[in-house]
Amino acid sequence: MKLKRAPLALSILSSIALLAACGSAPEPTVEQTPKETGDAFVARVNKTFADQMPEATSAAWLSQTYINEDTARVSSASSERSLTTLNRLVEEAKAVEGTPMSEASQRAVALLKLQTSMPAPRDPAKLKELTEISTKLEQAYGAGSYCTGEGEAKTCRDIGELSEVLAKSRDPQAQKEAWEGWHTIAKPMKADYQRFVELVNEGAREMGYENAGHMWRSGYDMDPAAFQQETDRLWGQVKPLYDQLQCYVGDKLVAKYGEQGKVDGKYLPAHLMGNLWQQDWGNLWDFLQPYPGAGDLDITSALQAQRDALYGEKVAKLGSGASAEQLVGAAREADLAHAKQMTQLAESFYTGLGMPALPESFWTKAQFIKPRDRDVVCHASAWQMNPDASDVRMKMCIKPNEEDLTTIYHELGHVYYYLAYKDQPPMFQSGAHDGFHEAIGDTIVLGMTPSYLQSIGLIGSATVSEEATINAQMRMALAKVAFLPFGLMIDRWRWGVFDGSIPADQYNKAWWDLKAKYQGVAPASSRGEEFFDPGAKYHVPGNTPYTRYFLSHILQFQFYKSLCDAAGHEGPLHTCSYANNEAAGEKFWAMLQKGQSQPWQQTMKELTGGEQMDASAILDYFAPLDAWLKEQNQGKSCGF
Numbered sequence: 001m002k003l004k005r006a007p008l009a010l011s012i013l014s015s016i017a018l019l020a021a022c023g024s025a026p027e028p029t030v031e032q033t034p035k036e037t038g039d040a041f042v043a044r045v046n047k048t049f050a051d052q053m054p055e056a057t058s059a060a061w062l063s064q065t066y067i068n069e070d071t072a073r074v075s076s077a078s079s080e081r082s083l084t085t086l087n088r089l090v091e092e093a094k095a096v097e098g099t100p101m102s103e104a105s106q107r108a109v110a111l112l113k114l115q116t117s118m119p120a121p122r123d124p125a126k127l128k129e130l131t132e133i134s135t136k137l138e139q140a141y142g143a144g145s146y147c148t149g150e151g152e153a154k155t156c157r158d159i160g161e162l163s164e165v166l167a168k169s170r171d172p173q174a175q176k177e178a179w180e181g182w183h184t185i186a187k188p189m190k191a192d193y194q195r196f197v198e199l200v201n202e203g204a205r206e207m208g209y210e211n212a213g214h215m216w217r218s219g220y221d222m223d224p225a226a227f228q229q230e231t232d233r234l235w236g237q238v239k240p241l242y243d244q245l246q247c248y249v250g251d252k253l254v255a256k257y258g259e260q261g262k263v264d265g266k267y268l269p270a271h272l273m274g275n276l277w278q279q280d281w282g283n284l285w286d287f288l289q290p291y292p293g294a295g296d297l298d299i300t301s302a303l304q305a306q307r308d309a310l311y312g313e314k315v316a317k318l319g320s321g322a323s324a325e326q327l328v329g330a331a332r333e334a335d336l337a338h339a340k341q342m343t344q345l346a347e348s349f350y351t352g353l354g355m356p357a358l359p360e361s362f363w364t365k366a367q368f369i370k371p372r373d374r375d376v377v378c379h380a381s382a383w384q385m386n387p388d389a390s391d392v393r394m395k396m397c398i399k400p401n402e403e404d405l406t407t408i409y410h411e412l413g414h415v416y417y418y419l420a421y422k423d424q425p426p427m428f429q430s431g432a433h434d435g436f437h438e439a440i441g442d443t444i445v446l447g448m449t450p451s452y453l454q455s456i457g458l459i460g461s462a463t464v465s466e467e468a469t470i471n472a473q474m475r476m477a478l479a480k481v482a483f484l485p486f487g488l489m490i491d492r493w494r495w496g497v498f499d500g501s502i503p504a505d506q507y508n509k510a511w512w513d514l515k516a517k518y519q520g521v522a523p524a525s526s527r528g529e530e531f532f533d534p535g536a537k538y539h540v541p542g543n544t545p546y547t548r549y550f551l552s553h554i555l556q557f558q559f560y561k562s563l564c565d566a567a568g569h570e571g572p573l574h575t576c577s578y579a580n581n582e583a584a585g586e587k588f589w590a591m592l593q594k595g596q597s598q599p600w601q602q603t604m605k606e607l608t609g610g611e612q613m614d615a616s617a618i619l620d621y622f623a624p625l626d627a628w629l630k631e632q633n634q635g636k637s638c639g640f
Ligand code: X8Z
Pocket: 001, 002, 279, 379, 380, 381, 407, 410, 549
């Protein structure tokens, strides 16, 4: 995740270089106060962002890794300063708009207003209120836990523990309780969120947008209305594949749970999907795998066994007289050592492509596992702390399972983007668009074929058979295809909230209408307006735009295909691994280095040869599974 776009930055030197590159500005006459040229203005903006960045990122890091009132105060104050500065610069930019300046400066000026996803009102009191609400919402999510019982008997479970129930328990009652339990944390957020919407809309309007959603859609080097249509077009391309998967899975749920396996005979029940938000169905592998035993893909068991072995070694060293406290300490040490080991594994994929090793400070400053002594935001994120990217971090609460392993690859994708574009001026230190940023690590994950997994010792053997292929495809589809409509619906909801077509007294109804429409998912019992279910998903209280993930799930297959071409792969797309291929690595790195310095269409062209986002690569990849699903679903009543 990109930071809440606390402005990014680079060095003063590069700002001066930018200044020297200009030359088209008119000489000021003697009588006039010298007017700042567009190029000089952009250089000043870059320097301002560079100067602010370390303090702003440290304040945000603290408020997410030590949740308390003090860090909330410091973080809100810091974001108040950054947003006030941004508003001032946006105002000052008007003086240079339309005057002669370099192409790069023109682009920078056009991008200035989009430096935050939280446009703030000019009124200082409202701006302050907005930063406080935003910190409060994010910390409330991070500290969220579900408690039952009273007094001595009171027990609380956090997001990790509740997620574990959905992943592992197959008792519908226990799953429903865990799912509903987590959603209780969001109820108190509703009033704050409503106010948040009013405030960001005011900020967006003052910057010349219709509302905050319109502003979000304006960040794609194309007309915002055309962008919205683009997302519809892409969804139209992949929907038939999703529908097949939804039908197959619904059937399996009914086979497992009987009538409770579907809601109203067609929807997937929200609490039975192995994930709090039904965005990834991989945890249901035990009863969804097409051919049990065809190809061993149980990565979670392998990781768990590695971690347990580390723990065993530490316990053995302690000897038979170890105290309970020492054993707890040994478990913590094993958790941390193993989490770092998982991260090194991910790093080795990147270095295998010729990319640099992570800086030493990454290993001491990142948060790998959940601290025991305080609340933190466990939702995974990657951080560029300073303009020269000498301090880059990841923040996770890693557990030894497949989902977290792939999330590490995802986060390192962000980190490698930071490292690659560090020499761009601050204004261009960003993804070609936000979907690109989200797609990097996932493109790496697509290169983790069964034979690669075998080569790194995570699976015993990479079976080659048609059945093993379908198994491997299903494993990928439960993560990637299941995600697609979820990636779309979150911002369909927020765009409606921001433009007023979803009023506050219909927040929850609209949420579930969209979940039904796009995902074919429904809650087991009714969720009225007393709930605020959107708040139970990090990106809503965290105010992270979400369409980026939908785009990423299309783009990563396009990127994968290009890297496979660069690696000289022949044969079906899904069999390609470009691991350790330096030609693929060079092509990837060249794209990352461009950052946001040019329209994404150009960057796309340089990597893929085309200028459009397009779903043909993902469809090509899943062609074997698609054919198989159609056969399985024949004669069944599909559709929702
Ligand atoms: O939020 C994330 C990353 C951080 S950018 C862990 N993702 C989305 C989510 O968890 O909802 C990655 C996939 C989708």
